[in-house]
Amino acid sequence: MRPTRREVLGGALCGCSVLALAGCASTPPGDRVAPSYKPARSSTEGDLWAAMERTEAELKRSRQLVRDKPLNAYVRDIACRLAEKHCGDLRLYLLRAPVFNAAMAPNGMMTVNTGLMLRTQNEAQLAAVLGHEIGHYLARHSLQRWESAQATMTATGILSLGLGLAGLGAVGSLAQIAGLAGLQAFSREQEHEADEIGFELMAAAGYRPVECARIWEQLIEEEKAGKKESSAGLLFASHPPSDERLATLRSRAEAIGPMQGSPFAERYAERMSGMRAALFEDELRLRQFDRSLVLFGQIAKAHGSEDGELAFWTGEVYRLRDEAGDRPRAREHFMRALARADAPVATHRSLGLLAQREGDRSGATAAFRRYLELAPDAPDREMIRSYLRG
Amino acid sequence: MHRLLIVAAILLLASCAPWSLVGPGRTQVAGGKLSVEPGIAWNKRANIGAVGGSDVELWTQHGPVLDQLVFYGGVAPGEPLFQGPKKDEYPKFQSGMSAIDVMDLYQSSLVKALDARALKPHGLAPARFAGLDGFQFRLGYALKDDVDRELNAIGAIRDGKLYMIAWIGTRLYHYQKSLAEFERIAASAQIAG
Numbered sequence: 001m002r003p004t005r006r007e008v009l010g011g012a013l014c015g016c017s018v019l020a021l022a023g024c025a026s027t028p029p030g031d032r033v034a035p036s037y038k039p040a041r042s043s044t045e046g047d048l049w050a051a052m053e054r055t056e057a058e059l060k061r062s063r064q065l066v067r068d069k070p071l072n073a074y075v076r077d078i079a080c081r082l083a084e085k086h087c088g089d090l091r092l093y094l095l096r097a098p099v100f101n102a103a104m105a106p107n108g109m110m111t112v113n114t115g116l117m118l119r120t121q122n123e124a125q126l127a128a129v130l131g132h133e134i135g136h137y138l139a140r141h142s143l144q145r146w147e148s149a150q151a152t153m154t155a156t157g158i159l160s161l162g163l164g165l166a167g168l169g170a171v172g173s174l175a176q177i178a179g180l181a182g183l184q185a186f187s188r189e190q191e192h193e194a195d196e197i198g199f200e201l202m203a204a205a206g207y208r209p210v211e212c213a214r215i216w217e218q219l220i221e222e223e224k225a226g227k228k229e230s231s232a233g234l235l236f237a238s239h240p241p242s243d244e245r246l247a248t249l250r251s252r253a254e255a256i257g258p259m260q261g262s263p264f265a266e267r268y269a270e271r272m273s274g275m276r277a278a279l280f281e282d283e284l285r286l287r288q289f290d291r292s293l294v295l296f297g298q299i300a301k302a303h304g305s306e307d308g309e310l311a312f313w314t315g316e317v318y319r320l321r322d323e324a325g326d327r328p329r330a331r332e333h334f335m336r337a338l339a340r341a342d343a344p345v346a347t348h349r350s351l352g353l354l355a356q357r358e359g360d361r362s363g364a365t366a367a368f369r370r371y372l373e374l375a376p377d378a379p380d381r382e383m384i385r386s387y388l389r390g
Numbered sequence: 391m392h393r394l395l396i397v398a399a400i401l402l403l404a405s406c407a408p409w410s411l412v413g414p415g416r417t418q419v420a421g422g423k424l425s426v427e428p429g430i431a432w433n434k435r436a437n438i439g440a441v442g443g444s445d446v447e448l449w450t451q452h453g454p455v456l457d458q459l460v461f462y463g464g465v466a467p468g469e470p471l472f473q474g475p476k477k478d479e480y481p482k483f484q485s486g487m488s489a490i491d492v493m494d495l496y497q498s499s500l501v502k503a504l505d506a507r508a509l510k511p512h513g514l515a516p517a518r519f520a521g522l523d524g525f526q527f528r529l530g531y532a533l534k535d536d537v538d539r540e541l542n543a544i545g546a547i548r549d550g551k552l553y554m555i556a557w558i559g560t561r562l563y564h565y566q567k568s569l570a571e572f573e574r575i576a577a578s579a580q581i582a583g
Contacts, residue, residue, distance in 0.1 A: 063508040063532040096507060285498045285509075287481045320494075322484065349490075357486050382515035383489050383525060 032138050033106075035085040045106070048146045052107040059093055059109070066094035066114065066275070074271045075112055075130075078123060082131045082201040086138070098282040100219065102129050104137040106146075117272065118279040119218065119295065121302035123264035124202070124211035131198030131205075131212075138197055141190040195245060199252055203261065210258035213249040218298050220246075226291030265302065277344065280313040289321040308340035312347045319354055330354055345374045349384065356387065408436045412449065418582070420463025421445040424520070424553060427578035429571055432459065446473070451568050455535075457559035459572060464551035464581075471496060472503040485550045489514060489525035492552065496543065497529065506531045508538070520553060520579045522546035530561065540565040544576045553581055 039045035059065070066072065072094055080087035089108040098115040105111075110133065120126040136142065186194070203209045250258075272279075283292055296314045300306040306314070315333030318326040334351045337343040352367035368384050378384070413428035423445050432449040445463035448454065465471060470480035481498045484491075493514050500506035510530040517526035524546025532538050538561040545554025557572035559565030 061536060063536045063538070098501075282501075285494075285501045287498055287502065353488055353490060356488065379511050380490055380493075380514040382513070386516040387488075 033086075033140050035089060037089070044147055045143055048143060049107045052105045052109060055105070056091070056107070056109045059111070062093075062095070064095045064097055066096050068094075068275065071271065071275065075117075075126070078127050079110060079130050079134070081205045082127060082198075083134050086134070096278075096282070098279075098286055102133050104133040106137065106140065106142045108137070114275065114279050114282065117275075118283060119222075119298075120215060120268075121218070121263075121265065121299065122211060123268040124207035124262070125215040126268070127202045127205065127207045128198060128212040128215055131201040132194050133198070134201060135194030135197030136186065136190065139190070139193050141186050141194065144190070145186070191245065192248075195249060199249065203256060206261045208259060208261040208263045209253035209256055210250075211263050213246055213253060216246055216249070221298070222291050222294045225294040226288055269303070276309065280309070284313065284316055284320065287320065289317050292317050306336070308337045308343035308347075311337035311340070312344050312350070315347070316350060319350055327354060327358060345371065345378075348374065349378075349380075352384075352387070361390075409433050410436065416578070419449075420447045420461040423463025423582055424461055424555075425580050425582060426461070426555075426575045429574050452564055457564040457568060458556075459568075459575070460556045460558070462545065462552055462554040462556075464548075464553055466551055470503075471499045474503050476503075483552050487547070487552075489516075489527070492525070492545070492547075492554075493527045493529075496527075496541075496556075497531075500531060504533055506533055508532045517544050519544050519546040519576070520548075520581045522548055522553075522581075538562070542569070542572065548581060553579075555579060 039049055041050070072092060075094060076090070076092040079090055079092060083090055086108075090104070091109055093109065093111045094117075095111055095113050097113040098118075099113055100116045100119055101111070101113040102116050103111050110130075112130070116129060117126065120129065199209065199212055202212060283295070286292075293314070296310060296317070300310055303310075311333045315330045315337065318330035318333065331351070331354060334347050334354070337347045338351075348367045348371035352364045352371060355361075355363035355367060365388060368388055371378070372381060372384055372388075375381070410433075411431050412434040413431050416425055416427040418425045428449075432451065435448040435450070435454065445465070447461045447463070449459040449461075451457050462471070465483045467485040468482050470477050470482050472480055474480070480502050481495055483495060487495065493511065497506075497509055497511070500509065508531055512528040512530060514525060514527040517524050519525075524544065526542070526544040528540065528542050530538060530540055539558055540561050541556060541558045542565075543554055543556040545552060547553070555572075555576050557565070557569065557576075559568065
């Protein structure tokens, strides 16, 4: 019989609660953090918290922070539904970064990248990832790694480890991801334990269990498509989803009824709608075309159909990649987008650019004219007018 | 003997110094592919690291973290705008690109090479550059240091190659400080040959 959420979180109350005021001298595996817990400043754990607090102070000033209050509140509500009594200890930061990443630092700082939110197809999938990270937090895995590293690493190494443990690799250069993923990587046992806690929290909060395996399956599919491109993200690199992990997640879902609960797909789509175009734009800037095509296909499949916005961005992938056969594919997607009421205005501009590249002057003129009619204040209007003048 | 060694060491260091003064007055830049006429003296970087290549040159007034004037002397199809250890992964300039494509390419390069964030395109318009019909675009962005920057780039494509000058400075001070000098240099640009 699977434990209830109360039992899962009950496990989290054991261990350090008696020593909470004094701080824990050592951290045996299986130890759980208690709600409102704060370590003694002079302890090893206190050092780790101090490092995390410095990072958090910087994070608060970051130009990557998404300051959309309703969206922040929405994601925080999901995290709180999972973390329950630990909700008050959790501080959420949404980061506008196109890399798949989320993390929860030992001091309660939780970061979620928009690159992750583009890839989770519903609220249940986002809850699965957040639940997993809360699992690492409850089980104090960072502290275990911090303690074992203190004895062997240099000061610089420890500082880097601190950033890695804060899950902030993606705040740094994309090029550093592989290195930081190594620092952030947890052991197989820790991953297993975080999976277990996350899965239970997610199921107990009413989310459909099978989505927990699906998010990793989607990422594996994307990773395979993008083999020649850079990694899907820090979280993928630091949490490699092995076949064994997937099989365990699937069998757990089977055991409790994989289709119970809800994926909350419509609610997720509705709350994300305001940011969707920006996230597609961020994805396109990475120029990881093969990966993006798989991702956009997954989004279309999850939603049951391709909407005008998705058709436009898929067309953009083909237009920008511009390999043999891509121009007709791009055109077809732009036309499909324009057949729907939710096609972005920029579809006309892209059709014009495509026609211009192919030497189709009348086609380009018609598309650019339509673009300027619909977007007379576009920032590139002067350039488009110059194309019309020829 | 001891003094001679010190002098030799200083001379050796001076010959390796990455910075030298350039201007005022007409001068060749970007491997001799462009010439411009600055009104004041600039610091020229010999080896420009992340933004490099034989036909790219970097000047600055207050140090490259605060401001940069970057000259592109004919980027060929298949070449990235930025250099770096992972330049093979950076987006490449392609033949047939429009001004809109070049602006997109620049933004994508900033993200891939420098992890730029908070990108905000301000505008794109036709402009004359080195006697050619070209383009000018402006955008805002921040880097990992979370300092807001402004960029103003003017350029044109000739014989399938991209010629461009980009002025970048902190939004708070350095961008405005030398904007007029950038405009003077941009207006004086000539393509060699």
